[in-house]
């Protein structure tokens with residue numbers, strides 16, 4: 517399975533078999549985690565055989581069952597932390613899929629307190645979210661998607677590479693499947709990715725960037741920076757509850773549970 521096939525096959529999986537991850541698979545996953553931590557300047561850690569984080573009211577309410585392994589996604593606080601977490605976290609999720617595992621991004625419906633028994637953020641660090649990982653009892657279901665025209669902007673003909681990029685971007689997981697992003701073709705070989713607001717939109721934007729690169733091929737285009745908004749330090753628009761540390765008002769376990777498919 518290559519990255520594109522893994523993107524097609526990946527869906528959020530919340531129920532897992534009570535089965536240890538095989539040693540060779542674990543080693544390959546750990547190698548990708550080490551590469552992503554280094555390239556993304558992040559602290560990413562795999563915690564195995566630890567059921568506590570998903571043995572809480574929130575986790576059961578969010579329909580999680582038998583989660584015994586998870587990947588903690590954290591890093592030094594900075595304006596682009598959430599976007600890097602999204603990009604490199606999804607690279608790990610796609611590698612996990614290629615290794616025969618299933619995953620689910622989780623920002624809310626797990627116990628941060630219990631995770632912190634196994635992963636202590638250093639001063640100035642932020643634990644943004646986790647990825648549940650293991651052998652799923654199902655492959656999950658395809659999510660509903662907004663249309664191309666809602667998610668991208670292209671003047672004239674859409675190049676084939678851009679269309680391929682969009683096809684993969686539309687399969688990207690986003691919080692509550694809100695798909696709060698927009699990809700703009702700004703020149704013959706340049707693209708701008710924008711977060712359009714909502715909870716965890718910047719984590720979603722990083723995930724979308726990774727998917728778009730796999731679909732479009734990085735040899736075909738370059739990313740355009742998002743113009744700075746006056747009075748704003750942020751590189752891209754959109755609110756990120758994760759970065760501020762606050763739980764956004766419009767995000768809840770019930771909303772996650774109800775948002776599916």
Ligand SMILES: Cc1cc2nc3c(=O)[nH]c(=O)nc-3n(C[C@H](O)[C@H](O)[C@H](O)COP(=O)(O)O)c2cc1C
Nearest residue numbers: 527528621622623624625659689690691692693716
């Ligand atoms: C940043 C982020 C945070 C998420 N947080 C949660 C969560 O707290 N609980 C949950 O059940 N699902 C969570 N999800 C999973 C989404 O609900 C799921 O990815 C989305 O519905 C799309 O479905 P798919 O992953 O099958 O494509 C999160 C996804 C992302 C990207």
